Amino acid sequence: MDFGFGPEDEEFRAEARAWLAEHLTGEFAAVVGRGGPGSEHEDGAVRRAWERELGKGGWIGLGWGPTSYGNREATLTQQVVWAEEYARAGAPGRYGHIGENLLAPTLLAYGSREQRDEFLPAIARGEALxxxxxxxxxxxxxxxxxxxxxxxxxxxxxxxxxxxxxxxxxxxxxxxxxxxxxxxxxxxxxxxxxxxxxxxxxxxxxxxxxxxxxxxxxxxxxxxxxxxxxxxxxxxxxDGWRVAMGLLGFERGVSTLVQQIGFAEELAGVVREAVGSGAAGDPVVRERIVRQWAELRVMRWNALRTLGGGGRAGPGGAGAGSAGAGAPSVAKLLWGRWHQRLGELAMEVRGAGAAVGPRDWSPDAPYELDAVQRLFLFSRADTIYGGSDEVQRNIIAERVLGLPREARGPR
CATH class of the missing domain: 2.40.110.10 (Butyryl-CoA Dehydrogenase, subunit A, domain 2)
Structure with missing residues (x-):
């Protein structure tokens, strides 16, 4: 797959960038950078209104195919462009991503015409979560x-x-x-x-x-x-198992690239922290930063290759294409531990101050974390949710490498 972007993609980028700049104003300016992992509780009413704003602009459901449900139609590379510009603009964490990126492709692949007509328009309008x-x-x-x-x-x-x-x-x-x-x-x-x-x-x-x-x-x-x-x-x-497994394949689609763009922003924050604290002067720290950067690039190329799938991606380009049954598991293994290491590195470059909370904190009161502390604590779950690392390795061993199945007791 060609990892570059063509003239039409860059035109699409300019349109996306202009739309975001125009609409992340007024009440929505207050939620720029809000609502990411570990902060999904922030500004709920405004972020729900933002979903409806995205729907009005036709930006929900870019990968669904023809614009039958109020969505724009976009190529796979244009979906990547939108994800990049959304992250770079600091647009708020999405409330509607489960409906847009998981359920909708599943209905397009396995649902009836009546189900698609009933549920997809409301998702595309940003009204149904x-x-x-x-x-x-x-x-x-x-x-x-x-x-x-x-x-x-x-x-x-x-x-x-x-x-x-x-x-x-x-x-x-x-x-x-x-x-x-x-x-x-x-x-x-x-x-x-x-x-x-x-x-x-x-x-x-x-x-x-x-x-x-x-x-x-x-x-x-x-x-x-x-x-x-x-x-x-x-x-x-x-037939729920077949449908459920199909949905998990869509979960590793373009949304994986959205996640990686967020990772890149977090890595940039760690680099700024390292420079500000003087930790960047330590050659070991510098080596770890470079390793994190290089591994993130590899994850991006792997995701693009998987999405390309030799031209046989799932509905709207959202599936794993021809990359094989192990591709989602490989992706999960790569990013889960990578993100944990980034959280550990963030705490290290901050130093002892990273363990200090607000002065007025008490065990009985809510407490606020800064970005570094939230990154470290939330990322501890990355190797568990979405399928633990142990399960992903079993899938790769059994379905890709053809190794003997693990002994399991009766269900």
Whole structure:
């Protein structure tokens, strides 16, 4: 794949840059640089309004293909350009990325025409927010162990069970839920992918999980007879595993490049910190900074190659293309530990002061972290969420290298 950008891409870049400069003003100027990882609690009302502003501009759903749902149509390289300009402008962390980058490509690949027509326009307008109901207390990286059940009841399903580590559950209007619809089924058999409204008082309860950062990006979600329509089962009853795995492939799509651009901004901040503190004078620190920079470049090239996929990417260019089953796992292994090392390096170049909190902090009161402290603490989870490193290595060993499968007990 050619990693460069052509004249049309640069025209698109100029348009994106101008639009962001024009619209990140007024109330939206206050949320520039806000709402990133570890700070998703910041300025919720304004950032939700920003989603609608993006929708009005047609900037949601660039990779969906034809502009049937109010979205612009953009090539893969133009999607990368938009991601770069969005990050460089310091535009706020997205509330709608789960619906745009995960659910929408999944509906385009596996959903019915009726499902696409019902849900995609609201996502494209920035009006409907989504969360992901996958992990459970006993089924995180081992997703096939889900126990949440959905029982057929007349025109729909009654859902009972618990999900955990659910990002944006308090803000979301809908949740896509992986649940067991076949009594007595085990493993990846008998699962279905359901679209569930969150506004069901007494049937859907969200409990925030307090993290090391003092904030609560993640939540527990309890379903107690929650309702879902039969028409909102994606791919058909019992085919949930195929749909769920397809979605995880889209999760490593263009959004991976968006993430890497954010990483580059964080790395630049660490470099400024090292120069300001004098730590850059240490040759060991300089070597570590250069290594972080070089590895980030490799991750970018790997992501672009994976997205290119020999021209056979998924819907809207969002999938893993022909790069193989191990590509998402390789990407996850690369960035998870890289980001942790960056957090460790950030604390080191700051020195002892990095461990000092506000003077008025107390165990019973909320506390504020600066960017370095938040980076270090939040990145501790990077090798766990989204599939732990151990699980990713198993996938590569078994599905790519063809090594014997790990012994597993009965489900």
């Amino acid at each position: 989504w969360c992901q109901g996958y992990s459970e207390p006993g089924a995180g990286s081992d997703l096939a162990g889900v126990r949440t059940r959905a029982v057929r009841d007349g025109p729909g399903y009654r859902i009972s069970g618990q999900k955990i580590w659910t990002s944006l559950a308090r803000e979301a209007d809908w949740c896509f839920v992986l649940a067991r619809t076949e009594e007595g089924s085990r493993g990846h058999h008998g699962l279905s992918f359901l679209l569930v409204p969150m506004d069901q008082p007494g049937r859907v309860e969200v409990r925030p999980i307090r993290q090391l950062t003092g904030t609560s990006e993640f939540n527990e979600v309890f379903f107690d007879g929650a309702r879902a329509r039969a028409a909102h089962v994606v791919g058909g009853a019992g």
